[in-house]
Amino acid sequence: MMTNSTVIPRDDAGKLAFIQHLNATLPAYAATLGFTADDLAQLSNAATWFKFSLDLQAALKTAGEAAVAFKNAVRAGSKSGKPTVPQIPILTPPAGEPFEDVFGAVSNIITRAKISKNYTDTIGKALNLIAAQSASVDLNSLQPVLDVEFPSGHPRLLWTMHGMDALEIEADRGEGHFSLYTIDTTPNHTDTTPLPPPGTVALWKYRAIYRIRDERVGQWSAVLEVSVKGV
Numbered sequence: 001m002m003t004n005s006t007v008i009p010r011d012d013a014g015k016l017a018f019i020q021h022l023n024a025t026l027p028a029y030a031a032t033l034g035f036t037a038d039d040l041a042q043l044s045n046a047a048t049w050f051k052f053s054l055d056l057q058a059a060l061k062t063a064g065e066a067a068v069a070f071k072n073a074v075r076a077g078s079k080s081g082k083p084t085v086p087q088i089p090i091l092t093p094p095a096g097e098p099f100e101d102v103f104g105a106v107s108n109i110i111t112r113a114k115i116s117k118n119y120t121d122t123i124g125k126a127l128n129l130i131a132a133q134s135a136s137v138d139l140n141s142l143q144p145v146l147d148v149e150f151p152s153g154h155p156r157l158l159w160t161m162h163g164m165d166a167l168e169i170e171a172d173r174g175e176g177h178f179s180l181y182t183i184d185t186t187p188n189h190t191d192t193t194p195l196p197p198p199g200t201v202a203l204w205k206y207r208a209i210y211r212i213r214d215e216r217v218g219q220w221s222a223v224l225e226v227s228v229k230g231v
Contacts, residue, residue, distance in 0.1 A: 007110060007129055008103060010163040012054055012186065019106055021128050023047040026109070029123050033116040035109075043109060049099035052091070057186065059089035069154075069192040079195050079230045142218030144208045148226050155226045156190045157206060164210040164217065172205040183211065196230040204228055 009015050023043050026033075030040055066086035073083035099105075110129055113119055124130040144167060147158040159167060171181035173193070182189065196202040206224045209216050 008106065010165070011161040013161065014163065015103065016051060016054060018128060019043075019047045019050060019102070022106065022109070025127055026113075029113075029127065032118045032123070033113050034118075035112070039109070042105060045094070045096070046099045046102045046105050048094045050102045052094055056091055059091060061186065062190075063087070063089050065190045065192050072192070072194055076194070079198055139212075139217045140219075142210055144210055144218075144221040146206055146208055146221050146224040148224060152190070153195065153231060154190055154192055155204065155228060156188055157208075157224075158188045159208065161187060162210070164212055166211040167208050168211050168216065169206060169208045174202060174204075178205070178207060181206070195228055198230045201227055201229045 007018075009018055026035065026043060027040055030036075063086060070083050070086050072078075113127065113129060114124070121130060142162065142164075144159050144162075148155050149158060150156065157169065161167070166183050166185045167187075168183045169181045169189070170178040171191075171193075172178045181191075191204075193204075204226045206226065208221045210218050
């Protein structure tokens with residue numbers, strides 16, 4: 001049986017890009033490969049529902065972080081003005097029943113395409129069905145790169161997943177040692193830890209390492225030092 005595990009990316013962002021590309025390009029080769037209008041409609045529906053599921057997850061994650069910050073401010077006060085009730089995201093789902101097992105359906109499409117008597121490497125490359133030979137990753141040397149932005153006064157940590165399952169992040173907020181802060185499965189992350197008192201500056205440090213199936217892989221990132229200011 002033909003395996004497609006090296007074709008479909010591991011991470012959700014890669015999976016979304018893959019299915020959107022397949023959805024956009026397969027119609028041009030549908031007749032050649034033997035796909036029907038119903039097949040294309042199913043692929044389009046699968047791509048739509050998968051994107052919605054990611055958008056919903058991202059919206060709820062952001063809302064959850066805002067809810068934690070709001071709860072902390074209600075519980076212990078805020079250094080940056082009166083707390084504001086966060087908005088609850090409202091996303092309209094696609095029409096019809098949610099699509100189940102999107103990438104099971106995608107894998108079936110890939111297999112059907114590759115066993116077609118009219119399939120060629122040229123078509124495979126156009127549909128992104130041929131994995132790049134240089135795409136292997138050296139897990140021993142793999143190292144996250146952390147960056148930061150300040151969209152709301154709190155540091156927002158930025159990184160890429162590189163096909164890994166999760167990113168483990170440790171923080172040092174002046175204690176002189178790192179301790180577990182969070183394990184995140186989607187980039188990126190806003191640190192809602194209360195800021196220092198108004199007018200004062202603190203140095204927060206972060207480091208991170210990738211994880212696959214709950215095990216650390218690769219090397220720790222370089223330490224990211226972030227100056228945070230109370231307002």
